[in-house]
Amino acid sequence: MKFLDEYRDAEKVKILVDQIQSLNIPPINIMEVCGSQTHTILKYNLEELLPANINLIHGPGCPVCVTPIGMIDKAISLAQKKDVIFTSYGDMLRIPGSKNSLMKVKASGADVRMIYSPLDAIRLAKENPDKKIIFFAIGFETTAPANAASILTAKKTKLTNFFVLSSQVLIPPAVQSLLDSDLIKLNALLAPGHVCTVTGTKWCGEISNHYKIPITVTGFEPVDILEGILISAKQILSNEHDTVNQYKRVVTKDGNLKAQETIYSVFEICHRNWRGLGEIKNSGLRIRNEFSHFDAEKNFEINSVTTNEDERCIAGEILQGLKKPNDCKLFSKDCTPTKPVGAPMVSSEGACAAYFNYRKVNELV
Amino acid sequence: MNMDCPIPENEFEKILLAHGSGGSLTGKLIQDIFIKSFNNDLLAKEHDGAVFNIDGKKLAFTTDSFVVNPIFFPGGNIGELAVYGTVNDLAMCGAKPLYLSASFIIEEGFEMETLQQIVASMKTAADKCNVQIITGDTKVVEKGKGDKIFINTSGIGIVPDEVDLSPSNVKEGDKIILSGTIADHGIAVLSARENLAFQSEIKSDTAPLNDLVEVMLKVSKNIHVLRDPTRGGLAASLNEIASKAAAGIIIHQDKIKLKNEVKAACELLGLDPLYIANEGKLICFVTPDDAEKLLIEMRKNSLAKNSEIIGEVVNEYKGKVVLKTLIGTKRILDLHTVEQLPRIC
Ligand code: SF4
Numbered sequence: 001m002k003f004l005d006e007y008r009d010a011e012k013v014k015i016l017v018d019q020i021q022s023l024n025i026p027p028i029n030i031m032e033v034c035g036s037q038t039h040t041i042l043k044y045n046l047e048e049l050l051p052a053n054i055n056l057i058h059g060p061g062c063p064v065c066v067t068p069i070g071m072i073d074k075a076i077s078l079a080q081k082k083d084v085i086f087t088s089y090g091d092m093l094r095i096p097g098s099k100n101s102l103m104k105v106k107a108s109g110a111d112v113r114m115i116y117s118p119l120d121a122i123r124l125a126k127e128n129p130d131k132k133i134i135f136f137a138i139g140f141e142t143t144a145p146a147n148a149a150s151i152l153t154a155k156k157t158k159l160t161n162f163f164v165l166s167s168q169v170l171i172p173p174a175v176q177s178l179l180d181s182d183l184i185k186l187n188a189l190l191a192p193g194h195v196c197t198v199t200g201t202k203w204c205g206e207i208s209n210h211y212k213i214p215i216t217v218t219g220f221e222p223v224d225i226l227e228g229i230l231i232s233a234k235q236i237l238s239n240e241h242d243t244v245n246q247y248k249r250v251v252t253k254d255g256n257l258k259a260q261e262t263i264y265s266v267f268e269i270c271h272r273n274w275r276g277l278g279e280i281k282n283s284g285l286r287i288r289n290e291f292s293h294f295d296a297e298k299n300f301e302i303n304s305v306t307t308n309e310d311e312r313c314i315a316g317e318i319l320q321g322l323k324k325p326n327d328c329k330l331f332s333k334d335c336t337p338t339k340p341v342g343a344p345m346v347s348s349e350g351a352c353a354a355y356f357n358y359r360k361v362n363e364l365v
Numbered sequence: 366m367n368m369d370c371p372i373p374e375n376e377f378e379k380i381l382l383a384h385g386s387g388g389s390l391t392g393k394l395i396q397d398i399f400i401k402s403f404n405n406d407l408l409a410k411e412h413d414g415a416v417f418n419i420d421g422k423k424l425a426f427t428t429d430s431f432v433v434n435p436i437f438f439p440g441g442n443i444g445e446l447a448v449y450g451t452v453n454d455l456a457m458c459g460a461k462p463l464y465l466s467a468s469f470i471i472e473e474g475f476e477m478e479t480l481q482q483i484v485a486s487m488k489t490a491a492d493k494c495n496v497q498i499i500t501g502d503t504k505v506v507e508k509g510k511g512d513k514i515f516i517n518t519s520g521i522g523i524v525p526d527e528v529d530l531s532p533s534n535v536k537e538g539d540k541i542i543l544s545g546t547i548a549d550h551g552i553a554v555l556s557a558r559e560n561l562a563f564q565s566e567i568k569s570d571t572a573p574l575n576d577l578v579e580v581m582l583k584v585s586k587n588i589h590v591l592r593d594p595t596r597g598g599l600a601a602s603l604n605e606i607a608s609k610a611a612a613g614i615i616i617h618q619d620k621i622k623l624k625n626e627v628k629a630a631c632e633l634l635g636l637d638p639l640y641i642a643n644e645g646k647l648i649c650f651v652t653p654d655d656a657e658k659l660l661i662e663m664r665k666n667s668l669a670k671n672s673e674i675i676g677e678v679v680n681e682y683k684g685k686v687v688l689k690t691l692i693g694t695k696r697i698l699d700l701h702t703v704e705q706l707p708r709i710c
Contacts (some may be wrong), residue, residue: 004632010619036374036635045694116559116634181499222692337701338383338390348635348705359697361687 009219016226017049025233027053029185031321032228033175034192035062036220042358044222054229057184057321058354060174060277062194063139064091064347065319068273069309071167073096075136076301076337078165078296079110085128087121088136090114091347096340098308118150118164123160125154125348134163134296141198144168144285145259148266151287151294163296168285169272171195172203177280179211184321188232188312190218190225193247196265200255206244212241266291275343276316313342318351325355332356387556387596387642388701411609412531413454413592414525425460427451428519436483436513438557440549442566443516444483445684446644447499448490450595451520451571456575457591457647459530459582460522468502470515483514494573496520505614528582532609534589539678540656541614542649544577544669545570546622547599551641552630561634567626577666584662587652594648597701598640602648603676603686604700614686616676616698636705639688639698650678 006012032038033329038058047056060066071175079086086102093102093114106112111131115121115186119133137147154162171192179186191204192201196217208215214235218228227246235242245251263285272284287295312330317323325344335341337353344350383390400408407415414427429450436443448465455462467487471480491498498518549570556567562618572591581588590610594602601619607614623631623638633639645668651659656674688698 008691010692017422043688043696044692045696046693049692104379105381107381116561120559317395357699357701359699361682361695361697 004221006272007219007223012223013049013226020054020226020230020233021051023233023237024049025053025237027055028187028233028236029057029321030187030190030219030229030232031057031059031178032190032225033059033171034190034194034220035065035347035351035354036194037061037192037218037225038351039349039354039358040220040222040225042354044356045360046222046225048360049226050229054233057186058318058351059189059321059323060178060274060319061140061171061195062319062344062347062349062351063143063169064089064095065315065343065350066169066174066274066277067092067095067138067167067343068275069097070273071165072101072137073111074297074302075165076100076102076105078134078300079105079112081132081300083131085113085131086123086136087113087115087124087133089116089138089270091349092138093345094340094346095309096346103267105220118147119153120175122150122153122157122159122162123162125159126157129161132161132163133301134165134300136165136167138167140169140171140192140195141261142194144263144267145256147197148262151266151291152262154294155291156186160293162294163299164287165296166267166285166287167272168267169274170283170285172199172207173280173283174274174277175207177277177283178320179207179213181320186213186321187331188214188216190228191215191243193217193219193251196247196251196255198256198259198361200253201243201245201251202253208243214241215243217243217245217247217251218283237280250306253306274319276319278316303335310341315342315344315352318344325352328352359360367584368685378683386701387601390596392700410531411605413457414460414520416458416460423524423674425455425458425522425524426519427454427458428517429454430515430517432512432515433554434512435554435557436479438554438569439566440442440553441571441644442483443514444487445490446571447516447518448487448496449571449644450492451518451584452494452496453574453593453644454575455520455522455523455649456578457530458524459528459578459591460524460603461579462496462520462522462575464502464521465491465496465498466502466515467498468504470504470517472506472511472513475513480514483516490573497642525582527586530588530590531588532606534651535606535610535650535678536537536589537612537614537678537680538653538676539589539650540653541603541616541676542651542656542660542663543599543665543675544574544622544647544649545645546624546627546673547594547643547646548627549624549643550639550644551598552627552636552638552641554635556630561630567624567630570643570645572668574645574647574668577647577663577668580662580666581649581659585651585655585659587655588659589650589652591650592648594643594646596642598638598642599648600637600639600686600698601700603698606650607686608684610678611684613679613682613684614676614683615679615689616686617689618691620673620675640650640701640705653677653684667676
């Protein structure tokens with residue numbers, strides 16, 4: 001595991017921290033876009049090492065959190081249908097819909113199964129020809145290739161009992177919409193390494209150019225994040241706004257072309273509502289017409305559900321970086337991972353869950 | 366419901382899977398339903414087993430049910446696990462395990478040959494621990510009403526007079542020894558269940574700890590508490606001790622060992638090994654003076670050759686476990702509320 005260990009090395013961390021501390025940084029806001037990066041920051045309590053002037057803002061990069069509540073309600077309605085095996089990645093099961101969660105309807109008898117990959121759903125479809133298998137495809141550019149591949153496999157193997165409920169979203173339009181909104185002043189962005197593995201770094205270049213903001217494509221280990229912060233801080237100090245690839249060991253300029261091809265052979269771009277963020281133009285992926293016989297939305301009658309969010313949850317502001325989880329009045333009192341009110345408390349990539357699970361020692365009373 | 370009306374945490378109408386995960390929901394269920402109803406001093410101690418006196422003999426008694434899926438996994442099977450699990454619970458009380466019971470709930474249609482295989486491995490396991498299975502029960506449920514086979518074992522053992530293991534003995538300065546690598550069992554079962562193909566096969570660490578404990582108790586009279594970090598992993602066991610002893614615990618992440626393949630699997634799935642089950646490891650709280658000599662003896666035992674001092678009891682952070690991370694920062698290592706799930710992003 002040398003590959004990882006060297007990015008968790010205490011010595012390297014110290015050198016980077018000294019370098020960051022030695023810069024004379026004015027108050028700045030750096031947004032890490034990806035939920036996994038938020039988790040590393042909290043899990044290693046990196047803020048303990050950073051100058052107070054650096055304010056880390058947590059971005060919208062939790063795929064579970066941004067799945068619209070309407071989609072969750074649709075999923076729940078589908079899961080309760082006769083002869084359906086509803087499959088999903090684990091975190092989706094606990095996400096609260098308007099009234100229910102998939103986990104609760106599972107406890108009431110619906111056949112809901114947690115899977116690790118869409119190929120598990122394909123396997124279930126082959127093993128259960130008398131059932132209809134629905135896979136809830138959520139996530140960013142990172143999960144889209146495998147989700148698309150499952151539809152291609154289903155077509156190739158002539159499966160007629162496999163369906164996909166697609167709630168795939170794209171990161172670049174969401175980042176743009178945050179930068180357009182002007183609600184918060186961001187001085188630099190740490191772009192999500194995993195997403196860039198698929199997409200490449202071109203879109204980051206376009207955004208840094210257009211919005212005059214430094215972007216560092218960053219990995220997920222403490223050394224990665226500190227390097228990302230150091231690169232950002234130096235750019236801010238010297239008034240530069242380039243895209244720098246810190247995560248070179250994985251990310252290339254063009255990204256994974258094969259994965260991109262797979263995504264767009266099955267999905268096409270559409271407008272999508274993001275939970276907490278509202279509609280973002282051209283930010284979603286829907287199943288192309290030629291694959292419509294695998295599209296759950298087109299093949300099942302979905303009971304019309306009126307969706308409503310719990311008004312007390314400030315997830316929208318958290319996902320936009322306007323507030324932090326502990327600014328929420330419900331945080332760790334009425335809202336915990338056991339009894340979540342909003343999505344960011346449920347998902348293992350959610351900011352509220354990160355704050356809850358990795359509390360800092362100074363928060364002990 | 367308005368903002369001033371806190372939602373009680375156990376306000377669940379139905380049992381969820383998370384109630385059995387070993388996290389804080391399990392704890393609440395035990396507290397609010399079982400302890401509240403059965404209410405007695407021995408139960409309230411919430412040890413791995415109950416220790417009590419009958420006619421001047423100190424006895425330990427414990428029970429456990431095994432519902433593992435798949436029933437055969439790399440490094441073991443449900444039968445072996447059912448014997449070692451109960452033997453280990455007795456050993457954690459400082460008892461010499463003597464007799465076990467074994468109850469089977471079997472689903473209609475279960476292969477006779479598989480049952481025979483499981484029972485044979487239970488016999489081998491019992492011989493290895495020097496215990497006898499002296500009573501039992503069998504129920505068969507309709508197909509679809511159970512998942513292949515469930516096994517319950519109960520066990521009884523004798524605790525030497527001078528042995529007294531309990532979180533209430535834990536003192537500031539105590540060293541915490543962990544007997545080896547963590548998360549092997551949980552990851553082995555997960556990879557077998559979900560057909561996750563990792564480069565090398567990850568084996569469960571399932572093993573009986575009674576001999577190791579016997580040696581440890583001979584080496585040091587100052588062992589304060591023992592625990593086998595099963596469900597909920599190392600984090601859950603340490604939290605339980607910290608909270609019952611009202612002690613502050615610091616553990617050092619760089620001292621906690623992981624097999625490379627287990628570490629790789631955890632990375633891939635986004636799981637924290639500190640919360641993953643073990644079936645052949647123990648943690649021991651011992652006075653600082655005895656820690657080194659105990660460590661040396663433990664390392665001579667094949668089940669504990671990777672023993673390490675991973676932390677200590679401190680004067681601050683009462684009731685909490687604090688993790689000193691690999692990079693030297695500190696954070697609270699909490700009890701997880703729900704089972705960990707693999708990441709998506
Ligand atoms: S703590 Fe809970 S209620 Fe508050 S923003 Fe987070 S998820 Fe929503």
